[in-house]
Amino acid sequence: xxxxxxxxxxxxxxxxxxxxxKGSPPRVMFYGEDFWVEDLPVGTRVICARPPLEGVxxxxxxxxxxxxxxxxxxxxxxxxKPGMKVTVALDDISLPLPPMKTxxxxxxxxxxxxxxxxxxxxxDVHLVIANALHRRMTEAEMKRMVGQTIFDAYYPDRYYxxxxxxxxxxxxxxxxxxxxVVAINRRAAESDLVIYVNINLVPMDGGHKSxxxxxxxxxxxxxxxxxxxxxxxxxxxxxxxxxxxxxxERIGRVIDQHCKVFHIETTINNRMFEEPVGFLMKKEExxxxxxxxxxxxxxxxxxxxxxxLKRKMFFNIYAPYEVTGVFAGATEPTHQKTxxxxxxxxxxxxxxxxxxxxxxxxxxxxxxVNSILNPLLVQVMALGYLYNLNRGVPLVKxxxxxxxxxxxxxxxxxxxxxxxxxxxxxxxPETRDAVKLEHKYExxxxxNPSYVHLYRKGHAxxxxxxxxxxxxxxxxxxxxxxxxxxxxxxNHVPAIMGxxxxxxxxxxxxxxxxxxxxxxxxxxxxIPPILQTDVRL
Amino acid sequence: xxxxxxxxxxxxxxxxxxxWLFDDSATMVDQCLGPSMNDEVVSFITxxxxxxxxxxxxxxxxxxxxxxxxxxxxxYEAHGRERLIEWGKVSKAHTAxxxxxxxxxxxxxxxxxxxxxxxxxxxxxIPISVVDDLEPLLAPxxxxxxx
Numbered sequence: 001x002x003x004x005x006x007x008x009x010x011x012x013x014x015x016x017x018x019x020x021x022k023g024s025p026p027r028v029m030f031y032g033e034d035f036w037v038e039d040l041p042v043g044t045r046v047i048c049a050r051p052p053l054e055g056v057x058x059x060x061x062x063x064x065x066x067x068x069x070x071x072x073x074x075x076x077x078x079x080x081k082p083g084m085k086v087t088v089a090l091d092d093i094s095l096p097l098p099p100m101k102t103x104x105x106x107x108x109x110x111x112x113x114x115x116x117x118x119x120x121x122x123x124d125v126h127l128v129i130a131n132a133l134h135r136r137m138t139e140a141e142m143k144r145m146v147g148q149t150i151f152d153a154y155y156p157d158r159y160y161x162x163x164x165x166x167x168x169x170x171x172x173x174x175x176x177x178x179x180x181v182v183a184i185n186r187r188a189a190e191s192d193l194v195i196y197v198n199i200n201l202v203p204m205d206g207g208h209k210s211x212x213x214x215x216x217x218x219x220x221x222x223x224x225x226x227x228x229x230x231x232x233x234x235x236x237x238x239x240x241x242x243x244x245x246x247x248x249e250r251i252g253r254v255i256d257q258h259c260k261v262f263h264i265e266t267t268i269n270n271r272m273f274e275e276p277v278g279f280l281m282k283k284e285e286x287x288x289x290x291x292x293x294x295x296x297x298x299x300x301x302x303x304x305x306x307x308x309l310k311r312k313m314f315f316n317i318y319a320p321y322e323v324t325g326v327f328a329g330a331t332e333p334t335h336q337k338t339x340x341x342x343x344x345x346x347x348x349x350x351x352x353x354x355x356x357x358x359x360x361x362x363x364x365x366x367x368x369v370n371s372i373l374n375p376l377l378v379q380v381m382a383l384g385y386l387y388n389l390n391r392g393v394p395l396v397k398x399x400x401x402x403x404x405x406x407x408x409x410x411x412x413x414x415x416x417x418x419x420x421x422x423x424x425x426x427x428x429p430e431t432r433d434a435v436k437l438e439h440k441y442e443x444x445x446x447x448n449p450s451y452v453h454l455y456r457k458g459h460a461x462x463x464x465x466x467x468x469x470x471x472x473x474x475x476x477x478x479x480x481x482x483x484x485x486x487x488x489x490x491n492h493v494p495a496i497m498g499x500x501x502x503x504x505x506x507x508x509x510x511x512x513x514x515x516x517x518x519x520x521x522x523x524x525x526x527i528p529p530i531l532q533t534d535v536r537l
Numbered sequence: 538x539x540x541x542x543x544x545x546x547x548x549x550x551x552x553x554x555x556x557w558l559f560d561d562s563a564t565m566v567d568q569c570l571g572p573s574m575n576d577e578v579v580s581f582i583t584x585x586x587x588x589x590x591x592x593x594x595x596x597x598x599x600x601x602x603x604x605x606x607x608x609x610x611x612x613y614e615a616h617g618r619e620r621l622i623e624w625g626k627v628s629k630a631h632t633a634x635x636x637x638x639x640x641x642x643x644x645x646x647x648x649x650x651x652x653x654x655x656x657x658x659x660x661x662x663i664p665i666s667v668v669d670d671l672e673p674l675l676a677p678x679x680x681x682x683x684x
Contacts, residue, residue, distance in 0.1 A: 181663075410645060412649065413644065414649055414652045414653070414656070418649060418656070421646065421649035422615070422646070425645060426615075426646060444615065448615070448619065449623070450618075450619060450622050450654065451653075453660065454655045454660075458656060
């Protein structure tokens with residue numbers, strides 16, 4: 001008889017994998033702002049997330065403990081002196097997804113840190129959103145993130161978005177050993193102390209990437225936000241096997257030599273949904289009659305709503321995440337702790353790759369909070385984020401097929417995604433070659449005065465950002481043999497992207513089997529909640 | 538393409554663009570005839586047309602209404618778009634109103650080019666909009682004496 005420890009491990013490893021049998025229930029999956037309920041072929045491997053880890057029992061105590069017992073640095077209170085200049089940088093609205101219920105964990109951290117700063121006689125404090133080339137957050141979003149009291153005390157003069165295009169707002173430091181430009185926000189560079197408040201949704205985030213990308217400019221981002229770096233990354237969700245992270249580490253180490261940076265990183269569990277859509281957190285085998293009723297009611301209600309209203313409704317569903325860990329101190333040892341906790345939540349061991357992998361595509365990505373998941377973002381979700389949610393070995397075999405479910409509507413938000421529209425309509429019909437796009441057009445878009453203006457004064461992503469979205473899908477694009485958009489409501493979006501389309505998931509699976517062979521193995525990754533496959537070959 | 542007004546245009550590049558000028562309301566109306574907002578069109582607007590506007594109205598301190606009938610446009614050159622936006626910016630002080638009319642069936646590509654430009658100019662508080670029907674703005678001009 002196997003020892004209990006081995007049996008428990010076996011159970012832990014395998015309870016997240018379900019092999020579809022004849023009587024298996026249909027699977028619920030996102031189809032943009034709708035749900036599909038689909039029977040999958042017998043033998044399909046369904047990969048489910050781990051259940052949510054338990055949150056820390058007392059968040060304030062956990063934050064206080066972390067800043068008083070940091071990794072590789074003195075406690076925060078010991079770093080503070082009256083009259084010093086401090087910049088607190090914050091992750092932006094791209095994290096977490098969906099946005100969390102208030103109070104946001106960033107608010108909880110700030111309440112403690114700002115009180116400590118005030119008690120220590122530190123009055124020169126600025127809060128800077130580390131949005132890099134992302135859109136500026138709106139006033140309402142900024143208020144929601146930090147709460148009314150902090151907002152009233154700091155906004156707008158001492159609480160603002162980073163501006164990567166402010167000619168006087170960026171300082172260039174020495175270059176890395178690989179000649180990478182190191183540039184950061186002037187206020188941060190000239191501060192006696194930078195405190196970075198991170199919220200870690202996926203292992204790609206945090207660590208050296210926080211300051212090195214969040215507070216930098218286009219010239220510095222070019223070092224790693226390029227097609228070759230992504231091609232050279234086995235998965236950018238696994239820092240140890242990511243060229244992207246090697247570059248950000250080199251940049252971050254230069255920053256750490258010039259600036260004192262105290263990181264406060266937080267991890268959250270994967271409790272992304274609760275009632276009335278709590279069924280999304282369950283395996284279909286565990287559905288009660290009431291869950292099925294809610295699902296059907298929800299589907300019915302969605303079928304009666306225009307898309308814009310559905311979108312609005314979904315963006316009003318906030319996630320009841322719980323904080324699972326708070327870690328503080330120097331960049332690398334702090335982030336190592338964060339990664340361990342992150343993997344504890346997300347990592348799901350899987351035996352072997354599949355010929356065909358199916359993803360349900362949700363309505364949200366990091367770049368369309370309160371906006372539209374446009375075709376480029378559908379691409380970055382399919383071939384970027386979902387493909388890369390692995391620990392270095394992709395779930396889909398080389399030359400295999402990715403199927404995702406989304407209408408692929410040709411809709412863009414002109415306020416947030418103006419440069420995306422030109423990229424999609426003008427550049428992609430000319431070429432899908434990421435290297436060509438980079439060399440021929442990236443700088444034109446990045447320097448386009450209208451796009452710079454919309455980024456700085458409006459709420460638009462930077463002109464270089466659609467290129468990054470395309471590059472983010474580059475290792476997926478190089479790896480797979482075919483992409484099928486199941487349920488695409490038009491021909492031209494999949495055609496521009498280089499994908500096939502089908503009306504239904506069954507047709508997509510048939511086509512994929514035609515491509516890979518009748519005996520092709522199939523996996524369905526049941527996201528949400530988020531998981532990261534740890535494929536063992 | 539049918540001319541917007543019965544009288545002859547005040548400025549014209551045959552087969553490319555027609556421009557009418559109305560002195561009493563300091564209104565300039567242009568009608569693009571080709572499918573592309575290319576360098577030739579942009580140079581004509583920002584060069585010859587601008588010079589005439591300067592001579593007639595701007596030098597005399599009058600604010601100009603700009604009505605652009607760009608329904609024929611189906612493509613553009615990025616550089617040309619930027620030149621037009623730049624022209625819009627430097628015209629801020631003497632712009633009373635501006636409207637760009639696109640075809641109702643204009644592609645997202647064209648629509649976004651206009652919307653991007655308009656967004657930039659609006660941030661500078663220039664009163665400009667994208668419309669799909671110029672008639673309400675043109676009708677009063679038809680009953681007035683030409684400039």
